[in-house]
Amino acid sequence: MESEIQIRDLTITYGGRHHVVAVNNVSVDIPRNRLTAIIGPSGCGKTTLLKALNRLHDIKEGVQVRGHIVIGGEDIYQSRLPVFELRRRVGLIGQKPYPLPASIYDNVAYGPRIHRRAKGGELNEVVERCLRQAHLWEEVEDRLDSPAAGLSVGQQQRLCIARALAVEPEVILCDEVTSALDPLSSQKVENLLRSLREKYTMVMVTHILRQARRLADYVIVMYMGEVIEAGEAQEVFGNPRHEKTREYVKGIMAGA
């Protein structure tokens, strides 16, 4: 297994009066160009771990991240590269779609424009390619200039994926991306994720066990801020080693 991301001794705490350890001394590897699912009961630190991969805790006060996260050979918390370049390589899709207050076209073009990666006709191509990749092109090609907020929630979520693809990331993080969607839209997004997993290293947080079974190649199980098991999806689901995993997979573990 070739790993894209190596996490070493990662501890994340929320400061303030109620000092909470959200992620406790985690060390785990995430394989390249495969889809890794992080599963576990709610409040176990899945999302906190995921956002650390994009250094999004920087913008929150009182969150402390200690340890190392190496992505593509670069330790992102020690790197001399500017944080925005590190973030460009790692895309994030959130729980709910938050289209930027702009047109559909401008949403996708936002990243390339910032990074000055494409202009004019080239930009049009990038936008079209990303929208096609996100299985959205046919639905929106005739109204690229209308506000993104006018799309349905499912379409918005695929737009957010297209937007993330447009900056050519190497890693894509998905934080319960289907939780705000109806079953039909969820299925479309799942198909989309499946089609992306060969080209990108994908990390997905989900609390839907069946979704993890359907999509994941590799699984990380978290419990109370710690990684209790990590391995090939078939192994983890078929033959869980840890007792808590066994309970969780059977659906007994509290809060699942």
Added chain:
Amino acid sequence: MNRRHLEQQVALCAMYGALVMVVVSLLLIIGVTVLRGGHVLVTRPEVVVTPPGPRYLLGGGGGFVHAILGSLYLVLPATLLASGIAMGIALYLQSDYTSRRTAGAIRNLLDALWGTPSIVYGMFVLTILISLQQRASLLAGIAALTLLEIPIIARYADAAVQAVPPMAKETSYALGTTRWENSQVVIRYALPGIATGVLIGLGRGIGDAASVIFTAGAGNNMPSGLLEGVTALPVLIFQQASSFYPSVREQAYAASFVLIVIVLVLNVASRLVTNYFARYIPGGR
């Protein structure tokens, strides 16, 4: 890469600059007033309790207790009246009483009235006085201040009433209460917000000169009756600030100090009141 980093740094510098500018300019001007006014109060503390002397505006001495009393006589009844009226309006704006459209229109009107310059209220009441061939009086000043304060208190009370959890109202209705009886529950919940609004209205009223300068008068007498003229503290400050006589100017500084203290006390009071009432509300602090 460098360009983007540079842009970020430049923007951040501009923000620091703006912040420093705001803080320095505000601290400077308030600080100077407090220092000058405080100095006067230390050297001539009697100005706060003495009525105007003979040749008052020519530097003849005396104090401004008449204006302090005048302000209190003006602003306390005005705030009381405005609070009552504003409460009625705020309760009426609930969906229990009126449609969303009407409520929205009234809110727009209240906002427009809130933003109306106080000199307009002053001129409005003054034109009424002239039509009735009356002179400036305490009563007219109270009227002008009441008009000024109604929209402020009403909007605060309205926001507080709207924030009452629907469940609280529903459980009360379920006991068979009428809307009027239910209002007591609503008021209980909304009290912190209403109290804040009243204190803010009071602060605005006590500091306003433009609405009372023509309606309440600007004489140098102690307040003596509802139909007699009175001077408000801010009006006194306005009149004396540009005087030729240093001792008269100094009174204006001292009066400003008093006014700043009153505003500060009201500000602290509104915080305390909010915290105090919040204890009685589930989900409050």
Added chain:
Amino acid sequence: MMPRDAAGLRMRKEAVSSRGMQALALGISVLFLVMLLLLLAKSRPLLSGYSLTEVLLSSHWDPARGQFGFAPVILGTFYVTFIAMLIAVPVSLLCAVYLSEYAPGRVRRMFSSFIGVLAGIPSVVFGICALLVFVPLVADYIGPWVGVETTGLCILTAGLILAVMVFPIAISLSYESLQALPIELREASLSMGATRWETTRKVLFKAAGPGMLSAILLGFGRAFGETMAVAMVVGGKNQMPSLFAAGQTLPSLIVSSVGEMMSLPLEQSALVFVALFLFVVVTVFNLLARWVEKRLQARWKI
């Protein structure tokens, strides 16, 4: 018997109270109209003797000879307001962005209570401050620096103090509209590799734009109608505005002339007309502020 009486009493209370509240709500709406109509009626003597364009565009002001040209005063008002907004808008927006997006929580809390106190400081106190600080500043430093002799009682000083008075309202309202934006919007932009400033400029300014615009319009209304502080430092001369010369604004004209002018009907109606003009302009701006906020927000739905 007893319960029925009690029920009757309750019904009566309910009816009386709801009528009363309705009357109050109606009354406040009527008040608005009454103010407008009364001011309009009392401006009649002026408007029947002179055409509106004449009054608004003429620059001859000499009430004793029956000349009422408001152009210098209207221009003076816009001049002063413009100076104030020129300073207050960029400074307030930058401040709001810093507080909302960059400042640590402690600074944020301290600053917002600071702003809260300042918003309550009466305008005469700002006037005193202007007399003590800005007038000497303009007369002894800025004036000589640009090579102009000035008393400091001038249009520029009035603009400066107005800028300071607009800070609290403009900062707190734009800060609130930034704070209302979801953190996910910031995360979405950052995760594509935008810097925080790019996120602010391209995403947040746009999403919070309606709120900020409305903050600016409200600040404009405040500056336009501000009376006492301006009247104390503007100099009080009805002449075409010039930065370092004494000028006059609409509200300061009322304050400085009521005493001497209320005796003659024509002059009286000229001042009432000024109040009417102020009322209409500021109301338009306030309603515009609300409309802008609602409309633009509906358009982008964020």
